[in-house]
Each structure stands twice: as C-alpha cells, then as structure tokens.
Amino acid sequence: YKPDPDGRLRGEYTQNPSTLRLSMRSPNLQNVPARSALAKEYRKMFVAAPGHRLVEIDYAAIEAVLTGWYAEDQDFISAAQLGIHAVLASHVLAKKGVLAAPINLEGSEKENRDIVRLIKQEYPQAYNDCKHVVHGSNYGVTAFKIKQDFPESFPTVADAQNLQNMYFDTIAKKVRAWQHKVIETANRKFYLDNVFGYRHFFWEPITPRGAWGPDAKEALAFLPQSTAAGIIKEAMLEIAQTTYYAKAMSLQVHDSLLFEVPKDQDFCYRVAWLAMKMSQPIPELNGLTIGVEVKVGSNWGEMRVWDGN
Numbered sequence: 307y308k309p310d311p312d313g314r315l316r317g318e319y320t321q322n323p324s325t326l327r328l329s330m331r332s333p334n335l336q337n338v339p340a341r342s343a344l345a346k347e348y349r350k351m352f353v354a355a356p357g358h359r360l361v362e363i364d365y366a367a368i369e370a371v372l373t374g375w376y377a378e379d380q381d382f383i384s385a386a387q388l389g390i391h392a393v394l395a396s397h398v399l400a401k402k403g404v405l406a407a408p409i410n411l412e413g414s415e416k417e418n419r420d421i422v423r424l425i426k427q428e429y430p431q432a433y434n435d436c437k438h439v440v441h442g443s444n445y446g447v448t449a450f451k452i453k454q455d456f457p458e459s460f461p462t463v464a465d466a467q468n469l470q471n472m473y474f475d476t477i478a479k480k481v482r483a484w485q486h487k488v489i490e491t492a493n494r495k496f497y498l499d500n501v502f503g504y505r506h507f508f509w510e511p512i513t514p515r516g517a518w519g520p521d522a523k524e525a526l527a528f529l530p531q532s533t534a535a536g537i538i539k540e541a542m543l544e545i546a547q548t549t550y551y552a553k554a555m556s557l558q559v560h561d562s563l564l565f566e567v568p569k570d571q572d573f574c575y576r577v578a579w580l581a582m583k584m585s586q587p588i589p590e591l592n593g594l595t596i597g598v599e600v601k602v603g604s605n606w607g608e609m610r611v612w613d614g615n
Contacts, residue, residue: 307333307336309511315333315335317330317331317332317333317334317335318330318331319558322504323535324524324528324537325504325506325527325528325531325532325535326504326532327531327532327535327560328538330534331523334557335557335559336557336558336560337493338352338606344607345607346607347607348607349605349606349607350605350607350608351539351604351605351607352604352606354566354603354604354605356567357568357569358567358568358569359566359567359569359573359602359603360556360564360565360566360602360603360604360605360606360609361564361565361566361567361577361580361600361601361602361612362562362563362564362565362567362586362600362601362602362606362609363562363563363565363581363598363599363600363601364561364562364585364598364599364600364601365534365537365561365562365584365596365597365598366387366596366597366598366599367386367387367389367390367537367597368530368534368561369444369530369531369534369561370382370386370390370441370444370530370531370594371383371386371387371439371594371596372529372530372534372591373386373399373444373481373484373530374386374481374592375534375594376385376484376488376529376530377480377481377484378439378480378484379479379480379481379528381411381477382470382477382480382481383594384411385409385411385477387597388409388415388418388419388422388523389422389426390440390477391433391434391436391437391519392421392425392426392433392436393408393411393420393422393472393477394411394439394440394469394472394476394477394541395425395429395432395433395435395436395474395512396408396421396425396438397413397476397477398410398435398436398469398472399425399429399432400500401472403404403447404429405421408422408476409422410448414494431564432593433468435456435457435459435460435527436469436473438456438459438460439452439466439469439470440454440473442455442527443470443473443474443478444478444485444530445526445527446485446518446522446523447523447528449463449466449467449470450463450466452466452470453465453466454511455562470500485526488526488529489511489512489522489525489526490511490512490517492506492508492511492525493510493511493512493519495517496508496509498525498529500528500529500530500533500536501530501533501536501590501591502532502533502536502590504532504536505577506524506532508521508525509521510523511525512558515516520585533591534561536590537581537588537596538558538561538563539546540588541559541563541583541584542555542563543582543585544583545563545583550581551565551576551580554566554576555566563580563584564606565580567580574614574615575605577602577612578614579589579599581598581600584596585598600612
C-alpha cells in the first residue's frame with residue numbers, strides 16, 4: 307500500500323458483485339487479513355489519528371438472520387441471534403450425551419447464552435464443525451463439498467452428510483423448504499428481487515432433468531447477501547446525513563463500518579448513536595432488527611468489545 311501525503315489510504319468502491327455488495331480496489335482494504343496472529347500484527351499499522359479511536363460496528367450473524375426472515379421462521383431467527391453454530395452444536399452434544407438436552411429457544415435467554423458460552427469455550431471442535439456446515443448448507447453446498455473443504459473436521463462424506471441432515475432435521479426445517487421455493491421461483495421467472503428492489507437474473511437454476519442447476523447456489527445466496535448489502539447501504543446513507551458522522555465514516559468492510567471518532571467527553575454518546583442507527587428497525591423487513599457488535603481501539607489490530615466506556 308502507498309499512503310497519500312497525509313498518511314491515509316483511499317480506495318475506490320465498486321458494485322461489481324452480482325449481489326450489489328460494495329467491493330473495493332486500488333487498494334482493496336476490505337480484504338486486509340484479520341484471523342491470524344500475523345494478521346493482527348499487520349492490522350496494528352492501521353492507526354487512529356491522535357486523540358481519536360477506531361470504532362468498528364459489525365452486524366451480528368446478518369446473513370443467518372436474513373435467511374430465517376426469508377424462510378419465515380422465527381425460531382431460526384432466534385437461533386441466529388443467539389448463535390446458530392452453538393445451537394446446532396448443542397444438538398450434536400446432546401446426542402452424544404454431553405449435554406442433557408439441546409438449547410431450548412423458548413427457554414431463559416440468560417441460561418441459553420451461558421450454554422452458548424460454554425460450548426464455545428469447552429467444545430470448540432464441535433462448534434467449528436457446525437460452523438463449517440451451517441453457512442454453506444444455507445446456500446446449497448453439498449456434503450461432498452463440505453468434506454473437501456474441511457477434511458480435518460469431516461474425514462468422510464458420510465460424516466458431513468450426517469451433520470448436515472441433523473441441521474435440516476432440527477433447526478433448519480423451514481430453510482430447506484424455502485430453498486426449494488427460491489430455486490423454483492428463480493427457474494420460473496429467470497430472476498429474483500429482494501426487498502430493496504435489487505434484481506438478479508439466473509440462467510439455469512434447475513436443469514432440464516429436474517436437478518439443481520449451475521445457478522441454484524447463486525440463487526440461494528442472492529436474497530440474504532443482497533439484502534445485507536441493502537441494509538448497510540441504507541445505514542451508511544442515513545449516518546451520512548449528519549456531516550460530522552459522514553466525515554468520521556472511514557471504511558465499509560462487508561457487514562461492518564469503521565469510524566474514526568474523537569476520544570473526548572462525547573465519545574460514548576457518539577459510539578452509542580452510531581450503534582443505534584445501525585441496529586434500528588428496518589422498514590423493508592417489517593421492523594426486523596439486526597444486532598451489532600461494537601469494538602474500539604487505537605489501532606485496527608487491537609480492538610476490544612466496547613463496554614460503554
């Protein structure tokens with residue numbers, strides 16, 4: 307990267323993805339690595355201006371929540387908001403006798419969050435196995451593909467198939483029905499529209515023989531992904547109505563926004579205002595709200611979850 311004379315990097319946004327999500331080039335700051343020790347060290351070079359803090363606000367499980375909304379499945383939405391991977395892992399662990407029962411979505415929220423925390427801390431392998439299955443399964447990925455991508459978790463196709471079957475037989479029953487409906491609609495109309503009016507055309511969602519065609523996975527991914535794009539764009543437009551916050555908005559990265567906010571007596575108010583704007587009810591989704599996670603730091607590699615201080 308070559309910074310400008312003022313020490314800042316400025317990329318160019320495009321809408322090249324077919325879901326109309328924002329992408330970036332020259333340079334692509336959306337693809338700065340994040341999930342390794344080396345990546346975190348690298349991100350430490352992205353620093354806030356003196357007297358400021360970086361504030362990153364990320365939509366939590368937005369694609370899973372939107373999949374549940376399109377599938378008209380409130381239980382799935384609740385599972386996504388709680389932690390869809392941990393909910394599936396609770397079914398796996400209950401079947402093995404490790405837990406007394408799977409997470410009850412109608413039970414105490416505090417107790418459920420304690421179980422989610424327990425699963426993440428004590429059973430990371432089960433959690434990660436479920437994470438590999440959930441996202442891909444929502445978009446039509448087969449057990450064979452899951453086994454190929456994650457052989458350390460799934461030594462055989464049968465292992466991946468068993469977990470995928472459990473997913474669709476327990477918390478994702480309506481998602482499976484929604485998938486068939488979406489592909490049939492895309493095949494009949496040759497296009498899909500999301501709630502914001504974004505349209506995508508599809509050539510062959512279903513083959514002449516009746517099998518899912520080459521466009522089937524793209525059709526399944528379009529509605530949640532394009533709707534997520536619409537939500538964050540609308541949030542950016544609304545935040546930008548206030549000149550102060552428009553200037554503070556530094557970067558859009560997939561499902562998150564990065565701001566540079568002065569660390570003064572109004573800092574907490576400003577962070578809370580930004581989080582409120584991003585998590586307010588969405589009219590196009592009948593008032594659905596998407597939760598956010600807020601992180602704060604003096605550089606991009608050392609961000610901590612914001613606790614209101």
